Amino acid sequence: MTRMRHILPLVSALAAFPAVAAECLIPSKPGGAMDLTCKLAQKALHATPGAPELKLSYLPGGVGAVAWHTLATQRRTEPDTLVAFSGGSILNLALGKFGKAQVDDVRWVAAFGADYGMIAVPADSPYRTLADLLAAIRRDPRKVLIGMSGTVGSQDWIKMASLARLAGVDPRKLRFVALEGGGEQFIAMQAGQVQAVSGDISEAMLYAGAGKVRVLAVLSERRLPGRLAAVPTAREQGYDVVWPVIRGLWMGPGVREADYRRWVAAFERMESSPGFARMREEAGLYPFSLTGDALTGYVKRAVAAYHRQASEFGLMRAR
Incomplete structure (x- = not known):
């Protein structure tokens, strides 16, 4: 019974x-x-x-x-x-x-x-750290195209805008390329159409293993376990953004x-x-x-x- x-x-x-x-x-x-x-x-x-x-x-x-x-x-x-x-x-x-x-x-x-935001560049990018990328943007925002899913006001935009603001950059001066979905962001970056991507960890994990992507920062409270354990958080690099x-x-x-x-x-x-x-x-x-x-x-x-x-x-x- x-x-x-x-x-x-x-x-x-x-x-x-x-x-x-x-x-x-x-x-x-x-x-x-x-x-x-x-x-x-x-x-x-x-x-x-x-x-x-x-x-x-x-x-x-x-x-x-x-x-x-x-x-x-x-x-x-x-x-x-x-x-x-x-x-x-x-x-x-x-x-x-x-x-x-x-x-x-x-x-x-x-x-x-749950996923977390991240900022990534091509593996052969001259930007080795989040500070390198933000310094280049501060010098001349027009020279750094950032791929994102959505348009101004999307979560990818707000993530990068929050980091830029902490770095002393007016978010309105950032140059974004609006794309449909995270897959297109990384395709555009690999094709040289953008120099950085504001996206999510799960998307980066699909591409980072191929040695084509360098994740500069994860937007989590603390470092994440697994393949990205060596990647510092934005917070520990001096930019208190968690997403x-x-x-x-x-x-x-x-x-x-x-x-x-x-x-x-x-x-x-x-x-x-x-x-x-x-x-x-x-x-x-x-x-x-x-x-x-x-x-x-x-x-x-x-x-x-x-x-x-x-x-x-x-x-x-x-x-």
């Missing part, structure tokens, strides 16, 4: 999901951190008993705005479609980059990893409560399953776990905090 009580929840979970694969929608082109988020979910769910299979699809545009509005309006009730998000998505909400969109316009399912980036998934606003809750439960099982911590580490992410109502509350607080930070740079406009 005790064994039956353990088996029944698993049988119920299997019956709750469709026989065909669910969809993880990536709101950027292939190769960036959004892509990594869905691939981690796909791999980890596949290894979790009773969890559904995920297929991946791409809907880039507007640094997430196209996917947001598509799901929030045209595909709002789809019970088995999830969309990747990051701290950058939350920042875009705070800045009004998704129009009049609000936190409660979608349903926040799960966050299952964590959470990774997770949301759903359309019209999804039934029962369907939403079964996905929340599926990700809770996934995050507690054997082997997930290793998969997360292999993806270049660090521990962070929130689901359902707790995640929704976190996103609301983060939007308020980003709003305050953006106001300091004069980025807020009347909505």
